[in-house]
Amino acid sequence: MANFNLSLQIEDVNVLSDAVRTWCRHNHATPTEQSMQLLCSAAVDLYNQGHRTREELVTLLITRFDSPDSLKVNAPSSTSHH
Numbered sequence: 001m002a003n004f005n006l007s008l009q010i011e012d013v014n015v016l017s018d019a020v021r022t023w024c025r026h027n028h029a030t031p032t033e034q035s036m037q038l039l040c041s042a043a044v045d046l047y048n049q050g051h052r053t054r055e056e057l058v059t060l061l062i063t064r065f066d067s068p069d070s071l072k073v074n075a076p077s078s079t080s081h082h
Contacts, residue, residue, distance in 0.1 A: 012052075016043045019057035026058070029068040038071050 008016075020039045024031055039061060046060050065071055 012047070015052070015054050015057065016040070016047060018054050019043050019061060022054070022058045023061045023065065026062060027065075027068050029071075035068065035071045039065070 020036070020043055023029070023039060029035065042061060042064060043057055046057055051057055051060060
């Protein structure tokens with residue numbers, strides 16, 4: 001789970017939330033509590049890794065989660081080991 005930085009500025013929060021909303025629009029996904037928790041956590045992790053622009057975050061979220069199905073708890077991911 002993400003380590004939420006409480007010192008984020010409103011501009012940073014806006015970039016993060018816009019990236020998550022853009023991912024939903026791109027994937028024609030209806031937000032659920034579970035999907036939003038996962039996407040927001042991933043967005044904060046990426047932000048903390050130095051990806052600070054909306055464009056970077058959106059691209060990385062779309063790459064990491066290529067469809068709404070990829071957000072399901074038991075969905076295979078690129079980090080799965082076979």
